[in-house]
Amino acid sequence: MTFDLILRNARIADRPDGPVDIGIRGGRFEAIEINLPKGDAPDQNLNGRLLVPGFAETHIHLDKSCLLGRCNCANGTLAEVISEVSRAKRDFTEEDVYARASQTLEKAIKHGTNRMRTHVEVDPRIGLTSFRALKKLKQDYAWAIDLQLCVFPQEGLLDDPGCEDVLLQAMREGADLLGGVPYIDKDSNGQITRIFGIAQEFGVDIDFHLDFDLDPTRSDYEEVCRMTEATGWGGRVAIGHATKLSAMPPADFEAAAKRLADAGVAVTVLPATDLFLTGRDHDHNVPRGVTSAHKLRALGVNANISTNNVLNPFTPFGDVSLIRMINLYANVLQVGAIDDLAGCLDLVTSAPATLLNLKHYGIAVGNPADLVVLDCETKAEAVCEIAQPLFGFKNGIRTFIRPAASLLKPH
Numbered sequence: 001m002t003f004d005l006i007l008r009n010a011r012i013a014d015r016p017d018g019p020v021d022i023g024i025r026g027g028r029f030e031a032i033e034i035n036l037p038k039g040d041a042p043d044q045n046l047n048g049r050l051l052v053p054g055f056a057e058t059h060i061h062l063d064k065s066c067l068l069g070r071c072n073c074a075n076g077t078l079a080e081v082i083s084e085v086s087r088a089k090r091d092f093t094e095e096d097v098y099a100r101a102s103q104t105l106e107k108a109i110k111h112g113t114n115r116m117r118t119h120v121e122v123d124p125r126i127g128l129t130s131f132r133a134l135k136k137l138k139q140d141y142a143w144a145i146d147l148q149l150c151v152f153p154q155e156g157l158l159d160d161p162g163c164e165d166v167l168l169q170a171m172r173e174g175a176d177l178l179g180g181v182p183y184i185d186k187d188s189n190g191q192i193t194r195i196f197g198i199a200q201e202f203g204v205d206i207d208f209h210l211d212f213d214l215d216p217t218r219s220d221y222e223e224v225c226r227m228t229e230a231t232g233w234g235g236r237v238a239i240g241h242a243t244k245l246s247a248m249p250p251a252d253f254e255a256a257a258k259r260l261a262d263a264g265v266a267v268t269v270l271p272a273t274d275l276f277l278t279g280r281d282h283d284h285n286v287p288r289g290v291t292s293a294h295k296l297r298a299l300g301v302n303a304n305i306s307t308n309n310v311l312n313p314f315t316p317f318g319d320v321s322l323i324r325m326i327n328l329y330a331n332v333l334q335v336g337a338i339d340d341l342a343g344c345l346d347l348v349t350s351a352p353a354t355l356l357n358l359k360h361y362g363i364a365v366g367n368p369a370d371l372v373v374l375d376c377e378t379k380a381e382a383v384c385e386i387a388q389p390l391f392g393f394k395n396g397i398r399t400f401i402r403p404a405a406s407l408l409k410p411h
């Protein structure tokens, strides 16, 4: 058997029999075995390094990334940052959105992300400007990353006349799915009902921004679970932030987890933004506001970790590295046991792949040869050391290289 390339001595996460050789042909994994025969194929020795199928980002805002310098935020409240970005949006053009979004997307690719769901704001002010820019981006970068476009009304749906028309037009022009922000409208249940209605009409998944404060007494997740069950949309609905869960005592947290798991509603925790924006009414003992995704997973919820905002008033930080994000998460959530640290890597790989309903994700014979090589040997090392992605493939084509740093010792 001949291959286009053999990657030798590669460690695959959760495979107990040690390093293997991986034969790639025609853009697919053709063979995964110990000691593949040499043949004519070029090969590369990974020296026991860890191979993952690539990181999957479920929740990012490419259209409003890289806005530092265009906004002024004095208090850092959610209302203030939404209004500042709303003001900045007035100057967006397709070219401007494309330029900022491609800058962010390229960083993500170089950090080993090869699947992504970006949220895209649509409303009567911005219209379809950002959506059309990202639609072009999706095509232009398909060689390196699968991009889903999730259109949503950041400034409200029911209380923003004309917004639904723009949202529907984006769906007709090929948006992959839609989201909502129920807490912006006065009638949050009304927005949830309408979003489900549109999702049913177009047969698409739903990804909400939900429960973005630390008051656990009133939550929208119950209504989302009820509507998910009523529509038969289990496995097709996600909620992002869910910071209220971080404020619940254990018994309430477990009950909420059971409800979400039973309904088939996934949860995306966004540590960078949740840390930056929640707890602003405290001047000491500031709560962290980061919901425990690994505990949710242990309770049967499909939970994952994602980036959300990059270099804007919602989050003025970010290199779009999911390996750095999972390290931040594990540190903040005080994850210490080796098995738990290893499990954290699943929160940016297999868990988001499930949320995105990806078919053929994973290093297995017959799947597309999508992979990223990390500069480490184990999953726990990857999380603890922020192991750098050294190179990656998409459909058997090398998409980036990030050579390991080396010391220049004096002779």
Ligand SMILES: [Zn+2]
Pocket: 059, 060, 061, 119, 209, 240, 308, 309
């Ligand atoms: Zn978001």
